[in-house]
Amino acid sequence: MKSLILLLATVTLLPAIELISLPGQSPIINFRFVFRCGSLNDPKGKEGAAALTAALLARGGSRALPYSGIIEKFYPMAASVDDQTDQEMLTITGVTHVDNLEAYYSTLRDMLLDPGWRPEDLKRLRDDQLTSLRVALRQQNDEELGKEVLYNVLLGAAHPHGAVSALEKLTLADLQAFYRQHLTQANLTIALAGNYPAGFADRVKKDFSRLSAGRPSALKRPALRPLTQTRVTIVKKQTRAVAYSLGFPIAVTRAHPDFPALLLANTWFGPHRSSNGNLYQRMREIRGLNYGDYSYLEYFPRGMFQFEPDPNLARRQQIFQLWIRPVEPPTAHFALRLALHELERLVEKGLTESDFEETRAFLARNVNLLLKTKANELGYRIDSQFYGIGEYPAYIRSAIAKLTVDDVNRAIKRQLRKDRLEIVAVAEDAAALQKSLLSDAPSPMTYNSPKLADIVEEDKLVSTRKLGLQPAQVRIVPVDRFFQ
């Protein structure tokens, strides 16, 4: 009877907080507060407001306690609060040992429901966010830079951390306005896991009903820039090597019926940081062009630091992307040609029956590893709600069990393509790369060891592959122009 009432309540009292409760034996208590809002809700000229609001909540003081007091309180517990802001989701996570649950939760609750909005927190966290764009992204990680520029030019959306010039001007009033408008019950899902006492999850939900009720935030879809021909953006900065990211928007997200087939195809072609992908094998393993080469169906920031994606980066607009790790400048033209050659082979030939069977067997087991921690399990559940699919590993396993190799290859043909690409290169001698690409001149490879005959033959083909680019299609942009 009670559950019936609850069910009715959720139906009739919209908008309401969604609650996911996974009580268990673990003494590790995980909290996840996910708001269905993000950098797409940043007002024009205030890009970065969502991320800075999240930072202020998770890494700033509450009204009762300055941030130094919060550190003081959490330190003996080794407890933590973190934040992650993406285009459509703003996430605050927390973790504590069950021994300290009450003391931890009361502080966490105050941080999120009664923030301190202190100028010194704003200054510190804004500096951090500016440094993440100005220094970390523009100067010290060419790979992430290439990926984020690719998203920027394809989707026309600001970086989830915002834009330098807007961040410099953001005020506490801007963040408070963002908080009031978007951090509402209507946008919130609370997810909990661990050995918390009976009734605790409901209590948390009740506490958070102090947030304003609100309405679901309108999330404008990023405006796709039409891509009628291949374009190349060479980001000019001082660096040893040339890093590439390239791709195009796709209509597929986890919500799309082609997702499982494309996931299988991508798991064969370019699984993240794995040596068993085709792209990695052809570019790195056989030819030693770089440290690794992968492909993506979904946004996956910070990939150079981690093996599994973080949950709660769900988006309605994804891109298909190749990540070519830095190559030596003399091989840059060839490396791009080879990446395009492999993409073409994927699109035209697809997978063989044995590729398909091996990859399906792998994926059916490997997908379980994504949920090896409770924190991830909570995150995946929320993402599944976002996309309207079932529990993720079970959904994937059952969907791929029904597929045939023809289904997969048809989905590839429907959703992927070999032309009309956006190509981003990060390079120091941008002019030389531009000239080389426009010339379409052969870029023969020499290696430090003999290669098998079929590779030598393939190289002949690849090294003369025509890109057919016109000058207007290849632009050079100084790094400081991005995320400004």
Next chain:
Amino acid sequence: MRTLLTLLLAAGAYAAPPSKIFPYGYDLYDLPNGLRLLTIPTDFPNIVSLYTVVSVGSRHEVEPGKSGFAHFFEHCMFRGTKRFPPQKWEAVMKAAGAATNAYTSDDLTVYHATFDKSGLESILDLEADRFQNLEYSESAFRTEALAVNGEYNKNSSEPAEQLIEKLRATAFDRHTYRHTTMGFLADIKDMPNQFAYSKQFFDRFYRPENVTLVLAGDLDPKQVRTMVEKYWGPWKKGAVAPQIPVEPPQTAERKAHVPWPTPTLPWMMIGYKVPAFAENMRDSAALDLISSLALGRNSPLYKKLLLEDQTNDVLQGGYENHADPYLFLVYARVKKEVDLPAVQDAIISTLNGFKDNLVDAQRLEAVKSNLRYSFALGLDNSEAIAANLAGFIALTRTPETLNQVYDLYASLTPEDLRAVARKYFVASGRTIVTLTHQKEAK
């Protein structure tokens, strides 16, 4: 041969933080060839993690021109055997749904795989084969050297990499900790020419006496023993002890500067010579506590530099367990170059403060509590359990070390910390390196 130690604490697994910090029961078993097997059954279902911990790292790179070789050799281990050429190796891993990778550090090289438990026997067979019968062509070897060069390239935009490279080269004269695990660029460029040396490296160091298999997950220790004996038992012992040069005592403070070509926030790194982990575990434990007290998020220095003055956006570091004497490190990044001298003074006087004053007993207890809870919170899946143990296993080959270290933390007093600070925070053992945008060395 040890008897089966079934210290199983299935029920105790969640009673953290318990009196013993490592809450899991385990089976520790030495094969006659010297290989050690550590099996940790956990209650996380279906998944198994295999961490093959080789107690060999860049510390073993004693010959000139061979810096970075242990890491390069880690790459070579993926170049196959007669029975399992790389593609076959990948296929076996793939069939088990495995996530695999490897990493190398100063004192260890770790090969890891996390997979569905149904793949256990085939993966133990596969891994045993490559550790015994690795066989790659010179051509494959030369190609792999290029991938290492690519790895150097992808790291090269990060100033912290250069900072530590400079600090090591300045602080050490003879010991192999003089170079980073990645190695000097000139040595990386020469790697393709070191085929013969790579065979020697394998022959000398990749021996069962240097290796511990750590298995955590949904496991039956008895069954694991049988499988490991079958596949790893025939491996021949014969490890050669490396002749690692002893570092002479440092007699005066050293300084260096790195001019950085692209915009960056200014960095500073300070290192003090400190003892090896196993050489003086009590001092090591005291230095761990001082690390947290001096540099942790709850420390007065952290609060002053990051929260109050906001001159810094990074302050971290501390003691790191090493096989030989290494450095107590402090990393600091400031927002304005003009603040570097004051920040340097603040760091040094904070560490000197531990020599003059006794730490507040309550703060010490907070740090001890933090360390215990941090550890407990990190054990949230089988892979994390194996990964957390790997560093200790490389140095002492037993998880009891962990319990010992946490017992030491509990026993240390403010007086102990003061004595240790007086021993190691001396100017003559200090090296300071700065890094700023485009400036010449001062």
